[in-house]
Amino acid sequence: MTTAGSRSVRTRQAAVSLLLGLCSACIAIAAAAGQPADVQALMQRLGRVERVEVAYQERVESGLIDTAIGTRGNLVYQTPDRIRRISDDGNGFALVGERMQIIRGNQVVDALLVSEIEPLAALVGALRATFAGDLAALRADYRLDYGTTEQAWTLDLAPRAMALSPLFQRVRIIGDGATIETIEMLEANGDRRTLQMQLLAREPTGLE
Amino acid sequence: MPLPTPVRRWILLAVWLFVLGLLALWNGFNLRPSTDLSQFLPRGVSQQDEVLLSQVRGGVAARTLLLRIGGERPAEALADASRALAARMRNDEGFAQIANGGLDLAMRETDPDLFRYRYLIGPPGACVDALTEPGLRAALEERLAELASGAAMLDKEHFGADPTACYRQLLRALIPPHTPDRRHGVWFSPDGVHALMVVVTHAQASDLTAQRRAVERIQHIFDQLPESTGLTLELAGPGYFAVGSEQRIKTETLVLSIAAGIATAGILALAFHSAALVLLGMLPLLSGIMVGAALVSWLFGSVHGITLALGVTLLGVALDYPVHVYAHAAGADARQTKPVWRTLLLGMATTVLGYSALAWTSFDGLSQLGVLAAAGLITAALTSRYLLPALMPVDYRLPERRWLTRLQARRPRCSSRAGLGLLLVGLAGLGLVLSIGGNPWETDIRRLSTVPQAEIEKDSLIRAQLGAPDVSRLLYVVADDEATVLERLEAVLPDLKVLQAQELIGGFDNVARWLPSPQTQAMRRAELPDPAELTVRLAAANAELPFRLExxxxxxxxxxxxxxxxxxxAADLADGLIGTRVSMLLQPLGDAWLGLVPLSGVADQAVSPLEALAERLGIRYLDLREGTADLLAGFFAETVEKFLIAAVVIALALALALRSLARIGLVLLPIVIALVWTFTLLLLIQGSVNLFHLVSLLLVAGLAVDYSLFLNRPAADEADRLRTLLSVSVGAGSSLAMFGFLALSAIPALQAIGFTVTLGILCAYVLSLLLARAGPVG
Known part of the structure; x- marks a missing residue:
């Protein structure tokens, strides 16, 4: 029982890193595939990507601090279920299936199961549905809002489940053609995280 | 004796039955049988014994049930069933704690008391010591890094009140030293075949009714779960065993006693050709049991279940008394029966003297046993002697027995010298067995049990799979108040950490890690800065950092x-997150307080450093297994001592009664040989001798005294001699049938009793027959 309290703290940390990692991967894939006409087309293209590697830059604005802070790092997604996100100072996580390793200073410091914590499991399930192009599963957990203008497309993910709503209000992914410009995550308390992605490598190469 | 009229006989019988009924009523109200084996253990003589027994009897460990779910289905299905079962049980009031490795919803809530007291009880590094300017700066830098990485997102609710993450570190300190393997979010055996769960019941281990309710409730909830289809639930743990063994003992004792009763009654019916005599023959034994039990519950307040069972066993001698009465009262005149009564009462008196040696032990269970058996035997003998002859049918005559005459004519006779030879052979065999086998006493308490071996093995297996092997070594401290106990526990922390770092011990659980002594808490409280000072320190720490101080x-x-x-x-924590854990490690012991530090993975080399540090810091090191073994060894030593005294007393009583050295020798020789042979064979066959064997040997002694006295009794004539042979043979046969059935039992205690007595009767009967010298009077 007592394990659970501190475990939930660790899981929470992991949950957020994972969320951002998955979103980043998602965006990188979208960027590679070009600007789709609708969310179905977006899903189909995402499902075709087997591996992608991006450089990311993250910026955090919070009510706790006066000035925004930022980190940089590298992220790799590999079908069907591997994600590894490491910042330049060696912090991050590696996810294989249900098992997640927490990395600090380039060392694995902890391992946990994604299914242990409901919000994390829901998050992983939904974002994996995104990668697999499983629109029905995605719609079960999130309200989707997809829109395009001449300059950009926008995909909003808003959680339906109560488990996720204390975590974040909305994830907004904005792209222009095949290029992702920003991903914004608006937390329930008003804090905002913004990721910018730059594609380094992608398989299969012919997707463009 | 004037022949009683039928009316007087009926009145006598009615009065006897009425008194028996009254005694049965009295016992029904006053008998509080307890079947908890540990309560049969000696009462503690030292403080260590007291701690030991309190742990064996009533500790939380004794209220813990181990559950495992298995079946031919994927691990996910097992995990789902485990979660569903835990969720349902958490809503049930009978269970204090349920742990299956899954996240308990209550755990995600912050415990208000722990949170409020975090600066007094939390790890100093993240709490009271982190309130300096450098400490605060380090903490703020760490929080900033967490904010940047996203790690702080879910923990942000605590940031404003707890920037040093004091509470988070307090929770980390609460992580138990060992946690089992986890799959799909719940505990699993390392091979992944079983989902595991630990349940602590509110009910005391000795409260069998409540324990049975808990066990049945768990099984019922499991059976009702849709997730449990195709899965099986297994239980282990002291409470489950107690319930299981109670049920098993009840059923098996019932079945075996019915079978044994039928066999005994059959033999008596064959021997005496009279249903009335068979039924009447039960009355002395019943009277003995009723009087013995009533006396014990009057003297001691209650009767232990095992006392009752063993007491009835010892009263087995009383089965022979009616047989002697029947054989001699019918077909002999008063002149001939007088010496028979004398022999019967002498046999009873010597056996009672032997049994009453038990009454003077310091062990409650044994003294109860001594009182019950002695009082019961006196009652049985007196009722057999004075009531049975008056109740026998007036015109009853013994049936002719050709086989008896043949047996008497052909029975081989050995000289006393051959007897001495047999004794020497027996003693040599015993010496050999002892020199090879070593200590003959069974001192492992887990085997002094009514639980079948297979169940004990299952229990050990589940414990090993849980990564929580039976904690048998611990440090403990007893002091007048909680504060002193906590101070001593606190003092031992640094040494334990060193031993753990040296890998001499695998882990330990010390309540002082998260509940420091009041003194330490007061010291930490005194170090806390006032608001103005803290604000200044915070501002300085945040000088180059972006946090908004407001x-x-x-x-x-x-x-x-x-x-x-x-x-x-500890009382403040009773209802909170860690209430059960605290009550496990810090508990009242009589008027004092007991603090426990269970140790796991203790290497052999760790014992002397542990003993040294215990000595230095005024605490105690205890190995529960060694402790109980010592306790049992003391028990055996005392019991054997009493047995020797009993033997001397019996010999003296016989000497007084027989007044002839030669006859004393004749009577004692078969008894001694029978005991030596039985003991030796027992050791050879069973490996060691436990409490039940030992008490059964006492019965064997009682029976052997009876056989030998009767067969060595100077007979008036051939018919008298034949009657004696008949009574001894029928008595031995019926006892053999009765205990032979017990020897078939799967319950270790019953099997031990049955086997020992069967073996003993065979030895005693055959030897008495071989060595008897019953010449005619004159």
């Missing part, structure tokens, strides 16, 4: 509030 106002307020807190006590 968001940390709750932190300043909480530290200030902590300066007015009275130190936290």
């Amino acid at each position: 968001r940390l106002a709750p932190f300043v307020a909480d530290v200030d509030a902590s300066r007015g807190l009275e130190p936290l006590t």
